[in-house]
Every structure is written in structure tokens, then in C-alpha cells.
Amino acid sequence: MARLHPNGPRPTQITAGRIGLYAFLFIAALFFLLPLYTMVVTSLKTMSEIRLGQIFSLPQTLDFSAWATAWSGACMGTTCVGIRTGFWNSVAITVPSVALSVFVGAVNGYALSLWRPRWANVLFGLLMAGGLIPYQIFLYPMVRAMANVSLYNSLAGIILVHVIFGLPLVTLLFRNYFVSVPEELCKAARVDGAGFWRIFFEIMLPIAVPMVVVVSMLQFTGIWNDFLLGLVFAGRDNLPMTVQLNNIVNTTMGERNYNVNMAATILTAIVPLAIYFLSGRWFVRGIAAGAVKG
Amino acid sequence: MQSAVSIKDLKIAYGDHPVIEKMSIDIAPREFLVLLGPSGCGKSTLLNAIAGLQDITAGEIWISGKNVSWEEPKDRGIGMVFQSYALYPRMSIRKNLSFGLRVAGLPKTEIEARVARTAALLHLDKLLDRRPAELSGGQRQRVAIGRALVREVDVFLFDEPLSNLDAKLRNELRVEIKKLHQNLGNTMIYVTHDQVEALTLADRIAIMRDGVIQQLASPAEIYHRPANLFVAGFIGAPAMNFIEGRIERGDGRPVFVSKGLAVDLSGYCFQVATSDGPATLGFRPDHLVLDGAASGLPTIAGRISVVEPMGSEAVLWFDWAGQSLSLRLMGDVSLKPGDALAPGLDIRKASLFDADGSRL
Numbered sequence: 127m128a129r130l131h132p133n134g135p136r137p138t139q140i141t142a143g144r145i146g147l148y149a150f151l152f153i154a155a156l157f158f159l160l161p162l163y164t165m166v167v168t169s170l171k172t173m174s175e176i177r178l179g180q181i182f183s184l185p186q187t188l189d190f191s192a193w194a195t196a197w198s199g200a201c202m203g204t205t206c207v208g209i210r211t212g213f214w215n216s217v218a219i220t221v222p223s224v225a226l227s228v229f230v231g232a233v234n235g236y237a238l239s240l241w242r243p244r245w246a247n248v249l250f251g252l253l254m255a256g257g258l259i260p261y262q263i264f265l266y267p268m269v270r271a272m273a274n275v276s277l278y279n280s281l282a283g284i285i286l287v288h289v290i291f292g293l294p295l296v297t298l299l300f301r302n303y304f305v306s307v308p309e310e311l312c313k314a315a316r317v318d319g320a321g322f323w324r325i326f327f328e329i330m331l332p333i334a335v336p337m338v339v340v341v342s343m344l345q346f347t348g349i350w351n352d353f354l355l356g357l358v359f360a361g362r363d364n365l366p367m368t369v370q371l372n373n374i375v376n377t378t379m380g381e382r383n384y385n386v387n388m389a390a391t392i393l394t395a396i397v398p399l400a401i402y403f404l405s406g407r408w409f410v411r412g413i414a415a416g417a418v419k420g
Numbered sequence: 421m422q423s424a425v426s427i428k429d430l431k432i433a434y435g436d437h438p439v440i441e442k443m444s445i446d447i448a449p450r451e452f453l454v455l456l457g458p459s460g461c462g463k464s465t466l467l468n469a470i471a472g473l474q475d476i477t478a479g480e481i482w483i484s485g486k487n488v489s490w491e492e493p494k495d496r497g498i499g500m501v502f503q504s505y506a507l508y509p510r511m512s513i514r515k516n517l518s519f520g521l522r523v524a525g526l527p528k529t530e531i532e533a534r535v536a537r538t539a540a541l542l543h544l545d546k547l548l549d550r551r552p553a554e555l556s557g558g559q560r561q562r563v564a565i566g567r568a569l570v571r572e573v574d575v576f577l578f579d580e581p582l583s584n585l586d587a588k589l590r591n592e593l594r595v596e597i598k599k600l601h602q603n604l605g606n607t608m609i610y611v612t613h614d615q616v617e618a619l620t621l622a623d624r625i626a627i628m629r630d631g632v633i634q635q636l637a638s639p640a641e642i643y644h645r646p647a648n649l650f651v652a653g654f655i656g657a658p659a660m661n662f663i664e665g666r667i668e669r670g671d672g673r674p675v676f677v678s679k680g681l682a683v684d685l686s687g688y689c690f691q692v693a694t695s696d697g698p699a700t701l702g703f704r705p706d707h708l709v710l711d712g713a714a715s716g717l718p719t720i721a722g723r724i725s726v727v728e729p730m731g732s733e734a735v736l737w738f739d740w741a742g743q744s745l746s747l748r749l750m751g752d753v754s755l756k757p758g759d760a761l762a763p764g765l766d767i768r769k770a771s772l773f774d775a776d777g778s779r780l
Contacts, residue, residue, distance in 0.1 A: 308506060310579075311506045313506065314508075314567070315519070316494070317473070317498065317500045318523055319492075329508050329511075332510035
């Protein structure tokens with residue numbers, strides 16, 4: 127066979143290995159999508175159709191009544207108001223928790239990396255150590271402490287708990303991000319007369335926007351998906367969506383309404399999912415800029 | 421006359437490790453002082469201490485007749501330019517220039533006037549609405565200089581401002597900084613490790629090593645009469661040639677002898693009384709005369725090993741007694757490696773150092 131004379135771009139070759147790789151990826155994707163598919167399909171079926179037991183078949187007619195029930199009519203114990211209240215509770219818990227923890231973590235990271243107060247490394251080490259201890263261990267002392275300051279079973283209490291438990295990770299990410307910022311930037315601003323807060327708000331925070339986005343997303347999904355802390359600290363009136371979902375799924379009167387359960391589950395999971403889909407590009411960029419570097 | 425900047429018995433240490441020991445300098449108003457030295461000699465630390473960005477261990481710093489040792493950077497009446505430009509990345513050039521003035525709470529019209537004046541001076545008018553990332557390296561450094569100028573202070577501090585630029589831009593900006601100093605007449609303190617910048621810009625150069633000033637003098641003095649071996653070897657490219665030998669006093673006149681070489685030192689201007697003993701003779705490549713026999717000077721004979729033509733001049737490297745010496749020639753050269761030569765040494769332009777490395 128005549129040897130090809132190399133000229134121009136190298137020709138792409140399709141090898142058996144490559145085909146195998148893509149086949150594997152395709153099957154893996156199917157495997158992980160299957161539960162979601164089953165949930166969506168089941169939520170759109172009527173109970174009589176579900177009883178046929180064909181969980182992979184498409185619904186014969188699209189029936190959205192299960193979604194309506196899940197949102198505003200499903201029962202938890204004896205109250206039948208749907209998962210709606212849980213949704214708004216979760217919003218009320220998550221939004222301030224994310225905003226506060228990101229802000230405090232950003233200030234922490236900024237101070238630890240660019241101002242290096244005395245004992246900065248010890249402080250950072252302690253914070254990290256705190257982050258490594260399983261938080262179940264903190265539950266009881268935390269409950270006692272919250273009760274002592276009259277924050278147990280309150281919205282402010284659960285927000286405070288989320289902020290505290292979020293701090294190690296948020297601080298770590300911001301510290302690593304700000305470590306890569308040239309020290310001279312801070313010096314130049316000091317010569318210009320700016321102080322700690324002015325440098326933070328006018329110079330450092332604008333630089334750290336990608337990191338703010340990433341950390342906000344991490345915190346948002348983490349806090350939205352939290353079950354245990356919400357169950358323990360939020361109190362009956364503020365139970366987050368995850369806890370209420372559990373209550374709905376575990377309430378049985380007569381037959382289990384699988385379609386309602388599926389719809390309620392999807393409603394709960396859709397918020398963090400949507401956030402990842404809408405800002406995936408930012409997420410990757412921020413991770414690449416902050417978490418790996420430094 | 422009152423000094424613009426005065427450093428009194430300054431000491432800076434990191435823990436037990438001293439960076440600067442007992443340093444005192446007086447810098448006159450309108451003076452251009454260059455702090456020159458190898459990396460790690462403490463020159464940037466000294467500049468940061470003057471700026472107030474570095475805590476001092478002992479001593480005093482005075483700027484414009486005021487003891488500012490404990491003052492914040494903004495209250496010291498200084499502007500500073502950094503090596504990495506340190507422009508605020510998310511602000512336009514206009515905002516970068518005006519940041520310090522806005523922090524100080526100056527009226528809007530005053531800020532606009534000052535920014536416009538500075539931008540015109542540095543040819544930044546057309547760039548004011550761009551972001552730093554959209555500028556070239558040279559433009560960014562001009563903005564950084566502008567940010568110092570706009571503060572309208574008495575003393576400017578430069579921390580290796582040209583080190584991040586390529587050679588051509590460096591030459592251009594060097595000339596611009598010199599012009600700026602001639603036009604504005606502010607006191608400038610300039611840190612660099614580049615001897616060309618130091619020699620071209622400075623009124624006086626302070627050569628530092630291990631936190632100690634080795635020599636503080638005009639560029640010409642430092643070039644022609646280095647105070648010790650370190651200064652002699654640090655300044656000049658190619659470096660000064662050194663020959664180890666002894667000073668001997670045969671019939672009353674001092675003579676430098678080394679490996680068959682004997683140089684009459686009666687033409688040398690000693691600054692201290694000498695006795696016989698080991699010494700080092702130093703002479704610059706430009707202080708050798710190619711045709712030694714015709715000049716009547718003592719000659720150093722050898723063979724050419726390398727010829728480095730540089731356009732307007734050329735450097736000849738030749739071997740003498742097992743060591744390589746250099747000679748600078750103006751104009752074109754027809755000599756080739758292997759050719760013999762016997763250049764003459766003008767002892768009046770040479771330098772002699774004693775066994776400790778101090779100038780004789």
C-alpha cells in the first residue's frame with residue numbers, strides 16, 4: 127500500500143476503541159436517565175393504568191391531575207394542602223441562607239488570603255477541621271445551643287444553622303480563589319486610600335463573580351436538598367419541601383398514589399436541576415477558575 | 421535644605437530574619453533615586469516600607485518633613501506603580517484613574533479635570549472607556565503610572581515598573597519616565613534590578629546587597645569608581661574584568677603583579693594609603709586599548725576566543741593566563757577567533773580592590 131504523504135490536517139480515524147467508548151457512554155447515560163424517565167411517565171398516568179405494572183410504557187392519555195394534586199391537594203397526615211407550603215418554606219430558608227453564607231464566606235476567604243491576619247492559618251485549619259466532622263455529631267449540641275438563644279424551631283434558627291454548616295466549604299473556595307489574585311492589587315488600592323470593605327466591595331467582589339455564581343449554586347442545591355437539618359431545626363411551621371415530600375410519600379390512606387408521589391418528587395427536584403441546566407457554563411468556568419487553582 | 425524622603429536607622433525583620441539593618445538615606449526634593457540590586461536584596465521591601473505597605477521593626481521614615489512611620493499609605497503623600505500594573509480589572513481606565521480621588525471624596529469636577537489632565541499627559545485620552553484587559557502591556561503600565569500621577573503627590577514610588585514589558589517597550593517607557601521626571605520635577609524612588617534603567621534614569625543610585633547599601637552615588641561615580649568588588653561586578657555589561665594579584669613596592673613605586681604581568685600603579689588614584697599585599701585589579705572592557713604597543717600602555721597579550729558583534733560595537737573575548745577577559749571595540753571588527761592581540765591597559769581608569777573587596 128502506498129504510504130500517504132502527510133499534508134494538511136491529520137485525518138481523523140474511527141477505531142474500534144472509540145466506538146466502544148461512545149457505546150459505553152451512551153448506555154451509561156440511558157442507565158442514569160431511566161429513573162427520571164420512569165418518574166415522569168408514571169406521574170402522567172392514572173392509577174388504573176399504573177396498576178397494570180408496566181412501568182416503562184408510555185401513558186395512554188396525558189393526565190396532569192396528579193401534578194395538580196401533588197402541588198395543592200396531597201395529604202400529609204390529616205392535612206391535605208399539597209407540597210405548595212413546603213416549596214415556599216424551602217424558598218424562605220434557602221434564599222437567605224445562600225445569600226448570607228456566600229457573603230460571609232467571601233469576606234472570610236478575602237480576609238484570610240489577602241490580609242493574612244495573625245493566626246490566619248490556624249483559623250483556617252480549624253474551620254476546615256470543622257468541615258470534616260460529620261454534621262450529625264453536631265446535632266444535639268446545636269439543638270441545645272439554639273434552644274438557649276431561643277432560635278430553636280424558627281426560620282432564623284434554620285438559616286443560621288445552614289450558614290454555619292456552609293462556611294467551611296464556601297470559605298475554602300473563596301480563599302483559594304483570592305489567593306490567585308495578585309497581592310499588588312490590594313496594595314495599590316491601599317495606596318489609593320481604600321480600606322478593608324471598600325477593597326472588598328469595589329475590587330475583589332467584582333473579580334470573584336464567577337466564584338460567587340458557583341458557590342451560590344453549590345450552596346443552593348445543598349440547602350434545598352437538605353433533609354436532616356430542616357427536620358430538626360426548622361420547626362413545624364417552616365418544614366422544607368424535602369421533609370414535606372417525605373411526609374406525603376409516607377402518608378397512606380387506602381392505595382398509594384404513585385403518580386402523585388412521583389409528581390411531588392419531581393417538583394421538589396426540579397429547582398436545583400433547573401439551576402444546573404441554566405448555569406452549567408458558569409459552573410464549569412468557576413470550578414476551573416477557583417477550585418483547581420491555588 | 422529639607423529632604424523629600426528621609427530614612428533614619430531603619431530596620432526591617434521577618435521574625436528573627438533581618439531584611440534591612442540600620443539603613444539611613446536622605447533623598448533630596450526633585451531627586452530621582454534608583455534602588456538597584458539582585459533579587460532578595462531588600463530593595464522592594466524598603467520601597468514598600470516607604471509606602472507604608474510593610475511594617476518596620478525599628479527606625480523612622482520621614483516624607484516632606486513629616487514623620488510618617490505610623491501613617492497609612494494614603495496619608496503619606498505618595499503614589500506608587502507596581503510591576504504587575506495592579507490595575508483594577510473590572511473598572512474602566514477612567515474609573516481606575518479616579519479610584520483614589522473618589523475614595524478621598526473629591527468633588528466630581530475636580531476628579532474629571534485631574535483625570536483629563538493625566539490622560540492627556542500620558543496619551544491615554546482614547547483609552548479611558550476601555551477595560552485593562554483590552555490594553556497592551558505598555559498601555560497598562562502607562563495607566564498604572566497615571567494612577568500615581570493623578571494623586572498629585574510629591575513622591576512617586578516605582579516597583580520594577582518595566583520588568584513585565586518586552587525589550588522594545590521597556591526602552592520606550594524608560595524614556596517616557598525620564599521625560600516625566602524632567603517635566604514634573606517630583607521626587608522619584610525607583611526599584612529595579614536592571615542596571616541600564618538605573619544608569620539611564622537615576623540622579624543617584626543606591627546599590628543594595630543583603631539589606632545593606634553598598635554604594636550610594638551618581639551613575640558615573642558608580643560606573644567609574646565602584647566602591648567595592650560587588651558593585652564593580654554588578655554594574656556593567658559585559659562585566660568588569662578582574663585579575664587577582666599582589667601589590668608590591670619594589671623601588672618605592674607600587675606595582676601590581678600577577679602571572680607575569682606587572683602594572684605600574686603610579687598613575688592610579690589611590691583613595692586610601694596602601695601597603696604590600698594581595699589585591700584585585702578590575703578594568704572595564706571599554707578601558708582596554710586594542711593596539712597596546714602603539715599606546716605605550718602595559719599590555720595583556722592573549723588569543724581571541726569569541727567575537728560578539730553588536731552593530732555599533734563589538735565585544736572580543738580573549739584568553740589570558742587561563743582566564744577569559746573581554747574588550748569592547750567601537751565600530752566594525754575584522755578580527756577572528758584565534759587571532760593574537762595585546763591590548764593596552766589604562767591604569768588611571770582601572771579599579772583596585774584589597775583582599776576584603778574594598779576599593780583602594
